[in-house]
Amino acid sequence: MIRIAAFNVENLFARPKAFRSTDLSAGEPILDAYREVNLLMRQASYSAADKSRMLQLLVRLDVYYVNAQGAIRRRESIDPAWAWLRKNRGAFDKQPEDDAQDIEIIADGRDDWIGWVELATEPTDETGTRMTARVIQDVGADILAVVEAEDRPALNRFNRDFLGGMYGHAMLIDGNDERGIDVALLTRPAFAINPIRSNVDFEDAAGVVFSRDCPQYVVQTPSSTAIHVLVNHFKSQSGGGGDKRRRQAAAVRSIADGLVAENQHVVVLGDLNEGLPAGGSQAINLEPLYANGSPLVDCYSLQGFNLGDRLGSFDSCGPSNRLDYIFLSRSLLPSFEGGGLFRTGLWGSRKTRPDAWDTYEEMTESAHQASDHAAIFVDLDL
Numbered sequence: 302m303i304r305i306a307a308f309n310v311e312n313l314f315a316r317p318k319a320f321r322s323t324d325l326s327a328g329e330p331i332l333d334a335y336r337e338v339n340l341l342m343r344q345a346s347y348s349a350a351d352k353s354r355m356l357q358l359l360v361r362l363d364v365y366y367v368n369a370q371g372a373i374r375r376r377e378s379i380d381p382a383w384a385w386l387r388k389n390r391g392a393f394d395k396q397p398e399d400d401a402q403d404i405e406i407i408a409d410g411r412d413d414w415i416g417w418v419e420l421a422t423e424p425t426d427e428t429g430t431r432m433t434a435r436v437i438q439d440v441g442a443d444i445l446a447v448v449e450a451e452d453r454p455a456l457n458r459f460n461r462d463f464l465g466g467m468y469g470h471a472m473l474i475d476g477n478d479e480r481g482i483d484v485a486l487l488t489r490p491a492f493a494i495n496p497i498r499s500n501v502d503f504e505d506a507a508g509v510v511f512s513r514d515c516p517q518y519v520v521q522t523p524s525s526t527a528i529h530v531l532v533n534h535f536k537s538q539s540g541g542g543g544d545k546r547r548r549q550a551a552a553v554r555s556i557a558d559g560l561v562a563e564n565q566h567v568v569v570l571g572d573l574n575e576g577l578p579a580g581g582s583q584a585i586n587l588e589p590l591y592a593n594g595s596p597l598v599d600c601y602s603l604q605g606f607n608l609g610d611r612l613g614s615f616d617s618c619g620p621s622n623r624l625d626y627i628f629l630s631r632s633l634l635p636s637f638e639g640g641g642l643f644r645t646g647l648w649g650s651r652k653t654r655p656d657a658w659d660t661y662e663e664m665t666e667s668a669h670q671a672s673d674h675a676a677i678f679v680d681l682d683l
Contacts, residue, residue, distance in 0.1 A: 302681070303492075303522055303680070304442045304444070304680050305528075305570070305678065306440050306442035306676055306679075307677050308676040309624075310447055310448065312450070312451055312482065313433065318383055318420070319383055330361065331361070331383050332539060334361045334362050335384060337358055338359060341354060343411060344411060345411055346411075347408065352406040356373055356406065362383045362418065363376055364376055364386045365404060370401040371401075374400065374403075374404055381421045384420050386416065387416050388415075389416055390414060391413050391415060391416075392407055392408060393406065393413075394406050394407060428663060432671035434459070436671045440643050440678055443522075444530060444568075445468070445488070446484065446486055447473075447484065447485040447486065448572045449534070449572075450473055450484070451482075451483070452473060456487070468488060469489055472485060472497060473486075474516050476513035476516075477513060483513055486518050486532055488520055491523045494518050495519060499517075501514045510549055511533075512535065512536045512545070513533075516532055517531055517556070518530045526566065527566065528567075529560050529565050529567045531567065531570070533553060533572070534571050534572045546573070546574060546575050546587065547589065550587045550590045551589040553589075554595060557569060557590075557595075557628075558596065561631075564632075566632050566633050567596070567597070567633075568628070569590065569626075570626060571626070573587055573626045574624050575587055576613060576615075576619075576623040577612065597630060598628065598629055599627070600629065603629075603637055603679075605638070605639040606640045607639070609657075609658055611657055614674055616650055618642075618644065618657065625642075625675065627679050633681060637679065637681060639679070640677070640680055642675040643677075646661060646671030646676075647670055647674065648670035648673070652666075
């Protein structure tokens with residue numbers, strides 16, 4: 302029997318301040334400003350309107366601030382509220398000595414300087430980190446997809462220091478997201494990973510598809526069965542993102558179709574960021590994964606998958622919060638023995654302890670939770 306699981310850990314050691322789960326109303330405008338200002342900074346030339354907009358966005362990000370004289374000035378801080386302005390070469394701005402005068406963006410385009418805006422991070426709660434480790438240990442997966450890991454060194458350190466070297470293999474390929482929320486894979490010592498393929502450059506007619514990546518890992522089980530594991534973290538729901546998620550689902554489907562045509566076993570899993578519509582039974586924009594003769598079947602539709610008392614996997618775990626998924630190729634269905642959602646490390650955004658599922662006693666508030674996602678798992682007799 303082998304267990305395959307996915308868990309959005311919300312970073313292991315350090316997390317962008319804008320991702321604070323208890324302050325979503327503040328975080329979303331910050332993330333929007335971060336994306337917009339970096340897009341403007343990448344332009345070949347900056348118009349007067351571009352510079353004016355960048356000033357506004359940098360004030361919103363607290364890189365700049367408006368002083369008592371009403372002037373926009375540079376924020377000097379080693380611990381900024383939201384972001385840093387990184388400048389490696391060239392000059393981006395110039396601040397007059399007179400405090401009554403605005404800072405000026407003097408770069409006229411990308412060739413004049415090298416730099417970017419980087420989100421400021423803060424350490425994750427120490428209790429929360431321990432609870433993350435406890436969830437992973439209690440789930441006990443042989444193959445674990447990790448969503449929102451900072452980098453491979455952090456993943457290795459977490460495995461060594463908090464999991465006692467539970468996993469023999471840790472792989473993470475840097476994806477398209479610049480904020481340190483990549484996807485990764487941990488496997489037990491007897492589950493070798495070989496080979497690996499990245500899809501960071503996968504394009505459709507609209508351009509690059511994946512927000513992070515859809516890495517393909519071929520995992521060899523102790524019985525020498527090869528499983529192609531596709532780890533995903535689809536576009537967030539910030540600003541909608543439905544069209545992007547549908548494109549991502551279609552891309553994953555095309556990859557899975559190719560593998561199944563070669564008679565390969567396929568598992569697609571991770572945080573797909575879309576729940577059930579009102580009165581619906583499946584996420585609308587994930588349709589390419591399950592419709593039109595798909596070779597994939599989602600775990601929620603399988604008899605023996607234990608949902609508990611709620612339908613979702615995130616925060617309050619209502620139907621619209623079913624964000625985490627495992628899809629199995631039909632070739633694996635005869636091996637399916639069961640599965641479920643492990644919510645014990647989940648508190649959510651509520652102030653009081655959840656009463657719809659059991660939680661670890663050490664958790665006494667939202668900040669202590671392992672994650673605002675449940676872990677999801679399936680058991681296969683392979």
